[in-house]
Amino acid sequence: MASKQEANLDLLIHDYRNEEMAEAARMLHAVVAADSWRGFSDVLRHLLHGARPLAPGKAGSNEGLVQGLDNLLGFFALLEIAALANVVPLRLREDIVADIEQMLRQPVLQRFYLKRYPQPLLMGLLTRSRYRLQGRNTPLAPKFYAFLELKDLIDEDLTIETFVWLSAGGNVDGWSVREILEVLNEPRNCIRYMLEAAEDENPRGKALFGFFALMSFCDMMDDFLSGCESDSVFQSACWHYFNTRVFAPHLGLFATLSRGAQIMSNWKREPIPEDLHPAALGSHTRFLNSAKRLFSDDYSTAYKVFCARNAKVEAVKIRPHIPV
Amino acid sequence: MIYRSIQSDGHLIIFVHGFNGSACGTWIQFPDRIVGNPIFQGSDVVYFGYDGLRQQAQDSANIFYDYINELISNPLDGVQDFILPLLERKQPFSYKRITLVGHSLGAVIIRLAMLTAHKEQKPWLKLCELVFYAPAHMGSRITQLVSETLLGIPYVAGAGGIAKWRLKVLNDLEEKSELLNLLRQRTEKASRSAPQLRARAIVVTKKENVVINTEFLEDDPHPSRIDSATHITICKPRSDCEEPAKFLYANVK
Numbered sequence: 001m002a003s004k005q006e007a008n009l010d011l012l013i014h015d016y017r018n019e020e021m022a023e024a025a026r027m028l029h030a031v032v033a034a035d036s037w038r039g040f041s042d043v044l045r046h047l048l049h050g051a052r053p054l055a056p057g058k059a060g061s062n063e064g065l066v067q068g069l070d071n072l073l074g075f076f077a078l079l080e081i082a083a084l085a086n087v088v089p090l091r092l093r094e095d096i097v098a099d100i101e102q103m104l105r106q107p108v109l110q111r112f113y114l115k116r117y118p119q120p121l122l123m124g125l126l127t128r129s130r131y132r133l134q135g136r137n138t139p140l141a142p143k144f145y146a147f148l149e150l151k152d153l154i155d156e157d158l159t160i161e162t163f164v165w166l167s168a169g170g171n172v173d174g175w176s177v178r179e180i181l182e183v184l185n186e187p188r189n190c191i192r193y194m195l196e197a198a199e200d201e202n203p204r205g206k207a208l209f210g211f212f213a214l215m216s217f218c219d220m221m222d223d224f225l226s227g228c229e230s231d232s233v234f235q236s237a238c239w240h241y242f243n244t245r246v247f248a249p250h251l252g253l254f255a256t257l258s259r260g261a262q263i264m265s266n267w268k269r270e271p272i273p274e275d276l277h278p279a280a281l282g283s284h285t286r287f288l289n290s291a292k293r294l295f296s297d298d299y300s301t302a303y304k305v306f307c308a309r310n311a312k313v314e315a316v317k318i319r320p321h322i323p324v
Numbered sequence: 325m326i327y328r329s330i331q332s333d334g335h336l337i338i339f340v341h342g343f344n345g346s347a348c349g350t351w352i353q354f355p356d357r358i359v360g361n362p363i364f365q366g367s368d369v370v371y372f373g374y375d376g377l378r379q380q381a382q383d384s385a386n387i388f389y390d391y392i393n394e395l396i397s398n399p400l401d402g403v404q405d406f407i408l409p410l411l412e413r414k415q416p417f418s419y420k421r422i423t424l425v426g427h428s429l430g431a432v433i434i435r436l437a438m439l440t441a442h443k444e445q446k447p448w449l450k451l452c453e454l455v456f457y458a459p460a461h462m463g464s465r466i467t468q469l470v471s472e473t474l475l476g477i478p479y480v481a482g483a484g485g486i487a488k489w490r491l492k493v494l495n496d497l498e499e500k501s502e503l504l505n506l507l508r509q510r511t512e513k514a515s516r517s518a519p520q521l522r523a524r525a526i527v528v529t530k531k532e533n534v535v536i537n538t539e540f541l542e543d544d545p546h547p548s549r550i551d552s553a554t555h556i557t558i559c560k561p562r563s564d565c566e567e568p569a570k571f572l573y574a575n576v577k
Binding site for chain 1: 325327330346348352353358360361377404406407471476477480482486487491562
């Protein structure tokens with residue numbers, strides 16, 4: 001019978017690794033083998049950031065590849081966090097290691113995720129595939145499942161995708177992020193557009209839903225990270241995951257969120273009915289503070305230091321065994 | 325999302341979110357507190373999702389009823405083959421206790437589904453117990469509900485009117501709505517022969533601006549209180565306020 005950790009690994013593969021990713025990996029290998037890489041550089045720029053993201057559903061013939069590769073890299077990052085939490089074996093199975101190595105050691109891909117747009121979790125996973133990284137002493141399985149819930153939340157909310165696209169310079173129905181922020185000035189208009197979206201899926205209302213969903217996500221992520229303080233390496237790894245997958249790819253997203261949160265914190269309070277409990281009148285500075293904390297606290301270092309230190313220790317350990 | 329216990333004692337817990345909520349988002353703080361917690365060691369836990377914005381309450385309740393009925397009839401359906409041996413469940417496996425946890429509209433959805441189970445004489449109804457966070461079973465103030473759940477602010481004048489016109493579920497949730505009146509009458513009658521239709525525990529807040537806190541059934545329990553919470557935060561334990569989780573622990577033990 002498989003161990004619990006092995007079963008968890010199989011379950012993660014079952015739930016989060018799909019045929020689209022496998023197809024993207026096959027396409028990538030075919031492109032590399034045929035040395036027809038040049039045509040895909042745009043795809044990679046879109047995928048690994050630095051270029052304006054493609055509109056949802058507008059990636060053309062490369063859409064499957066972009067989406068599949070993006071999701072595959074996300075899956076690898078997820079595996080690294082699972083291994084860090086001891087939810088899956090610290091030393092991954094040979095077939096998984098071979099899969100990781102075959103993909104992540106492609107020089108063309110490495111140029112992007114190691115050099116131009118560094119993704120620490122992928123570097124960490126590569127280190128793990130070579131060396132036996134330390135396990136953590138804190139019980140992290142519950143935190144890992146909380147992390148998965150957050151991941152699912154952001155992956156499954158299509159309204160967030162719409163808002164992110166606008167904030168990266170996109171445009172729907174003549175609306176850019178400027179119009180969205182303009183509407184935010186007036187709560188009544190926000191509700192009007194959101195209700196329209198609830199009825200007919202109009203993209204402007206969807207983007208507004210997305211804005212509020214993303215603010216709420218920041219708040220949850222902030223709470224989640226503060227609950228992971230007992231293990232700063234795991235905390236840092238989770239921050240890297242969301243930073244890489246949600247915030248870093250879209251230049252200006254954080255600035256837009258902050259501006260939106262600032263507008264909300266300035267909302268004038270309307271005269272309220274007498275029976276409304278005044279203590280319930282919350283303030284949107286909470287959202288602003290959550291978003292600020294996520295990017296002002298130094299969450300990025302601990303995981304990078306952990307990987308570097310572990311790789312170094314292992315490298316020293318194996319040196320005496322090198323035949324001379 | 326469903327979490328299956330590897331040492332099940334036959335307990336099933338299903339969380340049901342409210343208006344404009346989601347299976348992940350509404351209960352996001354719970355998996356962390358449930359996985360690995362000895363209180364829930366033997367429990368399978370489900371976070372049920374439905375469209376709480378566009379669907380009428382009765383439609384959502386029917387979907388929920390079908391889901392729960394299917395899950396209880398075939399508890400291991402959909403479990404991957406490589407997981408089955410780890411679950412160590414004696415066959416035939418069946419649930420012995422079912423806790424249904426609802427927030428706001430989620431409580432209405434649960435109560436409606438329980439009425440269907442009663443009408444259909446489902447034997448699993450006897451296993452059920454109901455735990456509610458700020459239930460909307462006595463109705464809600466629509467303007468406040470829309471303002472809170474869409475924008476996170478307590479009141480935007482006029483929001484209710486346009487919202488009711490666009491979202492049918494809000495007509496269901498209005499105080500003294502036809503649906504809620506029927507729900508109450510039928511539950512009252514049915515609970516004489518099915519005491520499981522009464523809530524096991526209810527928690528409310530004095531800062532409640534959205535739902536009406538009047539008691540639903542005369543013999544529903546006296547509600548607990550988390551007065552630092554609002555309608556939205558009452559089901560969201562945080563590092564600085566664990567009360568929502570403690571309320572659940574106390575009623576699941």
